[in-house]
Amino acid sequence: MHEFFLEYFIENKYESPVRKANFQLLVIPDSNSQQKVLDLKFFCSEDQEAHRSKNIFGFDTLNYYIGKPFTEFMFKLTAKILKEDINPFYLSPLDPATEFELIYSLDFQIDNYLFLQPTQLTRMPAETEIPFPAYAGEIQIFDYLVSLNSFIFQLLVYSPESTDVNTPIEEVLKIRRGVCQDYAHLFISVCRQNKIPARYVSGYLDQGAGFVGTGQLHAWVETLIPELGWIGFDSTNDLLADHHYIKIAHGTDFTDCSPIIGVLESAGMQKSIHSVTVTNQ
Amino acid sequence: MKQHLKGILDSYRQEDAHYDEVFQTSGEPKEHYRSIVETFNQFSLTDFERINNDVKTSFFNQGITFAVYAEDKKPDERIFPFDLFPRIIPSQEWMQLERGVIQRNKAINYFLDDLYHKKLILKDKIVPADLIFSSKNYLKEMVDFKPEGGIYTHISGTDLIKHTDGQYYILEDNLRCPSGVSYVLSNRVALKKSLFDLFTKLKTKTIYQYPEELLEILKSVKPKNTEVPTIVVVTPGMYNSAYFEHSFLAQKMGIPLVEGRDLFVEKNFVYMKTIFGPTRVDVIYRRVDDEFIDPLCFRKDSMLGVPGLMNAYRAGNVTLANAPGTGVADDKAVYHYVPDIIKYYLNEEPILNNVLTYHCEKESECKYVLENIDQLVVKPVDESGGYGITIGTTLTREQIEEVKVRIKSNPRKYIAQPIMSLSVHATFIEESKEFEPRHIDLRTFCLMGKDKEYILKGGLTRVALKKGNLIVNSSQGGGSKDTWVLD
DSSP: OEEEEEEEEEEEEEEEEESEEEEEEOOSOOOBTTEEEEEEEEEETTOOOOEEEEOTTSOEEEEEEEOSOEEEEEEEEEEEEEEOOOOOOOOOSSOHHHHHHHHTSHHHHHHTGGGTSOOGGGOOOSOOOOOOOOOOSSSOHHHHHHHHHHHHHHHSEEOTTSSOTTOOHHHHHHHTEEOHHHHHHHHHHHHHHTTOOEEEEEEEEOGGGOOTTOSSOEEEEEEEETTTEEEEEETTTTEEOOTTEEEEEEESSGGGTOSEEEEEEOOSOEEEEEEEEEEEO | OOOOOSSTTTTOOOOTTSOBSSBOTTSOBOGGGHHHHHHHHHSOHHHHHHHHHHHHHHHHHHTOEEEEOOTTSOOEEEEOOEEEEEEEEOHHHHHHHHHHHHHHHHHHHHHHHHHTTTOHHHHTTSSOHHHHHTOTTOOGGGTTOOOGGGOSOSEEEEEEEEOTTSOEEEEEEEOSOOOOHHHHHHHHHHHHHHTHHHHHHHTBOOOTTHHHHHHHHHHHTOOTTOSSOOEEEEOSOTTSTTHHHHHHHHHHHTOOEEOGGGEEEETTEEEEOOTTSOEEEOEEEEOSOGGGSOTTTSOTTOSSSOTTHHHHHHTTSSEEESOTTTHHHHOHHHHTTHHHHHHHHHOSOOSSEEOOOEETTSHHHHHHHHHTGGGEEEEETTOOTTTTOEEGGGOOHHHHHHHHHHHHHOGGGEEEEEOOOOOEEEEEETTTTEEEEEEEEEEEEEEEETTEEEEOSSOEEEEEOSTTOOOOOGGGTEEEEEEEEBO
């Protein structure tokens, strides 16, 4: 068992008063068989009670409706997380040909269609000269994904602020730079092209481990391998998701996992600061 | 070409190529049109023009107008042209039509439920899975969510035409809050006033209960744990082309007409701002498109929606009519499969015919379409209001090439159909001061609620006022007629 403490903090300052606003935060760590959430605390500067509601994938969002003018919105969440020990080594009982057949069966594709369809952020350009590894059923899916993970890790240079949350894959492939979202979107894109269901995961990463992508929320990918279930791959670090990875939510791409969405009635500019800390004590 | 005897319908010239709703080939009016032709023939032209002008003034005074959009232009506000000569449907013919429309809409509702849950029709390969998953109207937000009562299409508008063979064909399904019913009700008021004697003599079925029935349907799908539901109509606002209809229906139902900004969501419940403070809203008849209803969920830049509405909806705290995501079933590419959809869910033969449809996504069919484009109607699958439709016989050689390029660049987006010959109906043409045959279609209105359904007896008969024109949409210069279903 591993114990982590985490803190998520965001502060938005507005040039002119916001008349009313809705905020939806997707930052509460998920509770599942691999992680338990203890001592969850959160509050916002407007002294509003948050409403917890499930999003379409069943993850808890926090919703604030602020009906009176304000110029600052601050939100803070703290939690203690217990993580199961995860040994990220998987061996499928199925031979490559059986896996291939399963993956290509109509029922499997229909049941997992959401994670097989390209989205705007995961659409591969029609032509690319990059020789992405292709899955043809000669090796096990897991082995294929491990090689794809390394391929993408080597393809891109991690470079903060080189892209934003709306950068399409086409652009990322042009500049060969990106942040964790871009690695995740690219990984998803290649998986889906090869008919392997893949979903975007947002979460916290233990900063003590010295990984790339700390100090903010991290992104990685879960892929569905028959008989093994959803397995996490982090191509930003060329690793498999283990106990250092604290999941918040998954979705088809970043847009399903935005940590904060706001709909504001306001005119001016805003300044935003946010920070994430994860400590292992 | 045949001439008729005395009266203002004397000069009416039949066109042999089309099915005439009013006259037999002998020149005699059909049985169900006999009294009206006789009545009209007693009017002098001056009488008739006077009645016609009275009706126009009445529409103008009531503000029964709509807006037409064109690229780079301000919307143009127009009176919806109305023709005094009603379309008459005999009782037997109507029964068949009514059964067919209800059958179709029931099947479509099962289809939507299946698409958003078990997806059996896709697994059984009746409808191609790719066709559904590639549709932008298939919403992941609706997956595994069951709307109250299992109803998706509370209000649907099924468009029909009558072909030269005298048979009705379904032209398209409209499942995203179709417009037009306010014109049906206003047309009836106007016509009944001006042709009162005839109206009572013919025993026409009434349509006045529509708003009441609509209200009942909306009540029937109120969220659980609601005693007396608060129901509202949500409009995008006064600049919307159908704003007249939104306000008309709200007024007739006696419920508030609101805009998105009049509502807010707090703790997953929807509230309406009133001078007495917030009031909880339980059922929303929304006339705002899916992608605009909730900026937290769909388009972030939408000013028309209510942030958090989808969460409240998914929590079962409010009902939306129609359900979001119904557009996947009125996609013109899905239309082709509706007869199979009816057989699959109801185990019945379709009562109403579909028009033969070529699907450009299929290579062989696309090839046929490209080779025969001059003989086909080409339609984009995801547009409504007649926008983007091309009719092969009216195209120049250059235009044909343009259409080909468009299809090739995105075959999924286009379907093609043989040019159906819409039936014609005698229609008073102001320029010639004569009755002339004009093409018509029929939009029916079908309501579905929890254990109840209602179909408006008749519907909106749309008429293409331009000579030879086949597109009847109001945005393309169409008008309307009152539709009388006989007892």
